[in-house]
Amino acid sequence: MKVAIMGYGTIGSGVAKVLDTNSDIIKERLGEPLELKYILDLRDFPGDPHEECFVKDYKEIAKDKEVKVVVETMGGVEPAFTFVKAMLEAGKSVTTSNKALVADKGAELMKIAKNNNVNFVFEAAVGGGIPIIRTLTACLTGDVIEEMSAICNGTTNYMLTNMEQFGSDYDEILAEAQSLGYAEKDPTADVEGYDSCRKIAILTSLVSGKNVDFNEIPTEGISKITATDFKYAKSMGYSIKLVARSTKVGDTYTCRVAPFLVKPSQMIYHVAGVMNAVSVRGNMLGESMYYGAGAGALPTASAVVGDMVFLARNVDKHVRIGWSAEKLELADANEQKFRYFVRTSALQSNIENEFENVEYANLDLDNETGFITQEMTEHEFNERKAALGGIISAIRFY
Amino acid sequence: MKVAIMGYGTIGSGVAKVLDTNSDIIKERLGEPLELKYILDLRDFPGDPHEECFVKDYKEIAKDKEVKVVVETMGGVEPAFTFVKAMLEAGKSVTTSNKALVADKGAELMKIAKNNNVNFVFEAAVGGGIPIIRTLTACLTGDVIEEMSAICNGTTNYMLTNMEQFGSDYDEILAEAQSLGYAEKDPTADVEGYDSCRKIAILTSLVSGKNVDFNEIPTEGISKITATDFKYAKSMGYSIKLVARSTKVGDTYTCRVAPFLVKPSQMIYHVAGVMNAVSVRGNMLGESMYYGAGAGALPTASAVVGDMVFLARNVDKHVRIGWSAEKLELADANEQKFRYFVRTSALQSNIENEFENVEYANLDLDNETGFITQEMTEHEFNERKAALGGIISAIRFY
Numbered sequence: 121m122k123v124a125i126m127g128y129g130t131i132g133s134g135v136a137k138v139l140d141t142n143s144d145i146i147k148e149r150l151g152e153p154l155e156l157k158y159i160l161d162l163r164d165f166p167g168d169p170h171e172e173c174f175v176k177d178y179k180e181i182a183k184d185k186e187v188k189v190v191v192e193t194m195g196g197v198e199p200a201f202t203f204v205k206a207m208l209e210a211g212k213s214v215t216t217s218n219k220a221l222v223a224d225k226g227a228e229l230m231k232i233a234k235n236n237n238v239n240f241v242f243e244a245a246v247g248g249g250i251p252i253i254r255t256l257t258a259c260l261t262g263d264v265i266e267e268m269s270a271i272c273n274g275t276t277n278y279m280l281t282n283m284e285q286f287g288s289d290y291d292e293i294l295a296e297a298q299s300l301g302y303a304e305k306d307p308t309a310d311v312e313g314y315d316s317c318r319k320i321a322i323l324t325s326l327v328s329g330k331n332v333d334f335n336e337i338p339t340e341g342i343s344k345i346t347a348t349d350f351k352y353a354k355s356m357g358y359s360i361k362l363v364a365r366s367t368k369v370g371d372t373y374t375c376r377v378a379p380f381l382v383k384p385s386q387m388i389y390h391v392a393g394v395m396n397a398v399s400v401r402g403n404m405l406g407e408s409m410y411y412g413a414g415a416g417a418l419p420t421a422s423a424v425v426g427d428m429v430f431l432a433r434n435v436d437k438h439v440r441i442g443w444s445a446e447k448l449e450l451a452d453a454n455e456q457k458f459r460y461f462v463r464t465s466a467l468q469s470n471i472e473n474e475f476e477n478v479e480y481a482n483l484d485l486d487n488e489t490g491f492i493t494q495e496m497t498e499h500e501f502n503e504r505k506a507a508l509g510g511i512i513s514a515i516r517f518y
Numbered sequence: 519m520k521v522a523i524m525g526y527g528t529i530g531s532g533v534a535k536v537l538d539t540n541s542d543i544i545k546e547r548l549g550e551p552l553e554l555k556y557i558l559d560l561r562d563f564p565g566d567p568h569e570e571c572f573v574k575d576y577k578e579i580a581k582d583k584e585v586k587v588v589v590e591t592m593g594g595v596e597p598a599f600t601f602v603k604a605m606l607e608a609g610k611s612v613t614t615s616n617k618a619l620v621a622d623k624g625a626e627l628m629k630i631a632k633n634n635n636v637n638f639v640f641e642a643a644v645g646g647g648i649p650i651i652r653t654l655t656a657c658l659t660g661d662v663i664e665e666m667s668a669i670c671n672g673t674t675n676y677m678l679t680n681m682e683q684f685g686s687d688y689d690e691i692l693a694e695a696q697s698l699g700y701a702e703k704d705p706t707a708d709v710e711g712y713d714s715c716r717k718i719a720i721l722t723s724l725v726s727g728k729n730v731d732f733n734e735i736p737t738e739g740i741s742k743i744t745a746t747d748f749k750y751a752k753s754m755g756y757s758i759k760l761v762a763r764s765t766k767v768g769d770t771y772t773c774r775v776a777p778f779l780v781k782p783s784q785m786i787y788h789v790a791g792v793m794n795a796v797s798v799r800g801n802m803l804g805e806s807m808y809y810g811a812g813a814g815a816l817p818t819a820s821a822v823v824g825d826m827v828f829l830a831r832n833v834d835k836h837v838r839i840g841w842s843a844e845k846l847e848l849a850d851a852n853e854q855k856f857r858y859f860v861r862t863s864a865l866q867s868n869i870e871n872e873f874e875n876v877e878y879a880n881l882d883l884d885n886e887t888g889f890i891t892q893e894m895t896e897h898e899f900n901e902r903k904a905a906l907g908g909i910i911s912a913i914r915f916y
Contacts, residue, residue, distance in 0.1 A: 412806030
C-alpha cells in the first residue's frame with residue numbers, strides 16, 4: 121500500500137516518524153505495510169531520511185495510480201482544498217489534520233469522496249490524538265447524541281489551568297504560554313474560542329448528519345477572565361474551563377463556546393494543562409468521556425496514521441458517515457438556560473430587585489458584589505443584566 | 519438488513535429497545551434499517567412487542583439466508599459457543615456482549631469468522647458502553663500500546679467508592695451492594711477480580727495480536743480491603759481502586775489485577791461508583807482515557823447496536839483485527855516493580871532492618887505500623903515481607 125504526505129511541517133513529518141517507528145506493528149495489523157512514496161512540499165529537505173520521496177507538484181501524486189492513501193497536513197483552506205479535491209477525484213482516499221479545511225469544506229469533500237467511491241476522514245482535525253471522530257461515526261452509531269462538551273483547545277486549557285494554579289492574571293500567563301510555544305504570537309484563534317468553535321461545529325455536523333455553519337455559533341473566549349474570577353470560582357469550589365458545547369433541542373442542536381464554571385464531580389473539571397477531552401451523552405449510553413493529548417506532533421500524527429490504516433482497510437469502498445451538505449438550522453442560543461455567576465458594582469438592593477432569589481459569593485472586595493442567579497434563559501439574563509448595570513463579569517455554570 | 523438476537527435477557531431485550539427507540543437515526547447512519555427478524559429464547563414472552571420474532575431453535579436462524587447480523591447475549595461459554603460458531607459458518611456476522619465466551623474462545627471464533635469471510639466483534643464484552651475495543655482495533659492502530667490500566671468492574675468500583683465515602687467495612691458495603699442489585703448473590707467473580715482478569719486478557723490479546731490465557735494473570739480482588747486501609751490511604755492523599763493492568767515488557771506484556779493506591783493527579787482516581795474507564799498509553803499518542811458506564815442494560819446494548827452497524831457496513835468482507843490463536847507468553851509478573859504500602863505488627867527496628875529506607879504513614883493505631891517501601895520487584899518484596907512477618911496488609915502504589 122503506497123501512501124503520500126502533502127505538507128512536511130510539524131504534523132506531516134510526525135506522520136513520517138510514526139510510519140517509520142511503528143512500521144512492524146502497522147504491517148501486522150493491516151496485513152501489509154504502509155509505504156511512503158511521495159512527500160509534497162515546496163521546501164527542500166536535504167539529508168532527510170525520505171529525501172527520495174519529495175515532489176513539488178501535487179499532480180505527480182494525483183496521476184500515480186499506485187498511491188491509494190494521501191495525507192493532507194498543510195493547514196489552511198487553500199491550496200489544501202484544491203489538492204485534496206484532486207486526490208479524491210483521482211480515486212485516492214484522503215485523511216487530513218486540517219480543521220479549517222474540514223469546518224469549511226467538510227460536507228463538500230465528503231460528497232466528492234462518495235461520488236468517487238473513496239473516503240475522506242479527519243480524526244486528527246478535532247481533539248488531536250483523541251479518537252473522537254471515529255467514536256462518533258463508527259462506535260456510538262446506535263445512540264441519539266443528546267449533548268457533547270469539549271475541552272478541545274490545549275492553549276486555552278493550559279492558560280486557565282495555570283491562572284488557577286498560580287493565581288496569575290491573563291496577560292502574564294499568555295506571555296508565558298507564548299514563550300513556551302504553547303500559544304502563538306497572534307493567539308486570537310485560540311484565546312477567542314474560534315478554534316474550539318470550528319471543532320464543535322464539526323462534531324455537531326457528524327452527530328446531526330447535517331452541515332453546521334460555524335459562523336452561527338455564539339463564541340466567547342478567555343481573554344476577559346481574570347485572577348479575581350478564579351478567586352471567586354475557588355471560593356465556590358469551582359474551576360473555569362473553556363467548553364465548546366452542543367445540546368440537542370428537538371430535531372436540532374444548540375451550540376455555544378464560552379468559559380464555564382465546572383465542579384469536581386464533573387469529569388471535565390479534572391482535564392488539566394494541554395490535555396483535551398470530549399464528554400458525550402447518548403440517549404442509551406448515558407455519559408462517556410474521551411481524554412488525551414489534543415495537540416502535539418506525535419499524538420496528532422498518531423491519529424492521522426490510525427486514519428491511514430482505516431483508509432487502507434477500506435480502499436475499495438466508500439464508508440458512509442452521514443454528513444450531508446444540507447444546512448442544520450441551529451436552535452436559538454438565547455433560549456438556552458443557565459445559572460450565572462455575576463460580579464457587579466450595583467447595590468445589593470438593586471441585585472435583589474432585578475434578580476430576586478440570588479446566592480452571594482462574597483470575597484469582601486471593595487466596590488463589587490459577586491452573586492449567583494437562579495436558572496434562566498440567556499435572553500432573560502441579558503435583559504436583567506442590562507437593567508442592573510455595573511456588570512464587571514458574568515460566567516455561566518456548566 | 520435483517521438481524522437476530524440470541525438470548526432475550528437484560529442485554530438482549532435492551533438491544534431490542536435500542537433498535538426500536540433509535541430506528542430513525544440508525545437507518546440514517548447506515549443507509550438502511552436494521553430489522554429484527556428473530557429472537558432466540560427458550561422462554562415465552564407473551565405480549566412482547568416482538569412476539570412474532572421468537573424461535574426456540576437456533577438452526578431456524580442459521581438457515582435463513584436473509585439474516586446477515588446476529589447478536590449473542592446469552593452469556594456463558596456453552597451453548598453460546600455452539601450457536602455463534604453455527605452462525606459464523608452459515609455466513610452471518612456476530613456481535614457478543616459475552617466476556618466469558620470471548621476470553622475463552624475469542625481467537626478461535628475470530629479464525630472461524632475469517633475463514634467464512636464474515637466478522638466476529640465484541641465491543642460490549644469489555645467496558646460495557648465504553649468503545650474501547652474499536653478504539654484499540656480501529657483507531658490506535660498506528661501506536662505500540664505500552665500500557666493499559668482498566669477500572670472495568672462496576673460492582674467493585676461501586677463498593678470501593680462507598681467504602682471510601684462512608685468509612686464502611688467490606689462486609690457492610692457488599693451487603694448493601696447486593697440489596698441494591700449492584701452485586702450478585704455469589705459475588706466471587708466480581709470481588710475476587712476474575713471478571714476484570716478476563717477483560718484485561720481480552721484487551722492484551724487485541725493489542726499484542728496474540729492470545730492471552732487469563733488463567734496466567736496474577737489476580738487479587740478487594741475482599742481483603744478494610745476501612746482501616748482506606749483511613750491510611752486518605753491520610754496519604756490516595757484512594758484505592760481495583761485496576762487491571764497490562765504493561766509492555768520487551769516483545770510481550772505483563773498483566774496483573776489488584777487493588778492499587780491511586781492519587782488525584784492520576785485520571786483514574788476520579789472514576790467513581792459504577793463508572794468504568796480504560797487508560798491507554800501509546801508510544802506516539804501518549805496518555806489517553808476512555809470513560810463511561812461499564813454495565814447496565816442500555817449502555818451495554820448501545821455498544822452491541824454500534825457493533826451491529828459496523829457489521830452491517832462490512833457485510834461482504836472480513837475486517838482484520840489481528841488476534842491470532844498463537845499464545846502470548848506473558849512476562850514474569852514477579853519482575854514487575856512497585857512501591858508498596860504495608861501494615862505490620864512488626865517492630866520499627868525490624869521494618870528498617872528488612873526494608874531500609876521507608877516512609878511512615880502513621881495513624882497512631884495500637885499494635886501496628888504503616889509504612890511505604892522504596893520501589894522493588896514483586897520477588898524482592900515478597901522475600902522481605904516474609905522475613906519481616908506480622909503483615910496485616912500490603913497494597914501496591916499505582
